[in-house]
Amino acid sequence: MTTAIIPVLTALPAHAWGNGNGPGWFVLFPFLWILLIGFFIFFSRRMFWRHRMQGDPMSAEGVLRERYARGEIDETEYRQRLEVLRIGRK
16 A cells, blocks of 8 residues: 555655655545544444344343343243244334
């Protein structure tokens, strides 16, 4: 990526380089903002997806999952109750 930016920076007039000795850092700030916003979007969507996949632990399905995980109910009872919950939700 930096090799693609250098020809663009060399084409700028001398006063755009800051003190005349090197590239002006103001040219790189838009790239940093884009990168920061991209990370924010990526991680916020990832957290939203993870929350959606796990579901609400206090919902009826969450309580049912907890009871099945603790061994209070067996698989057939879990599936029957889950089906009843999902039919009632529709």
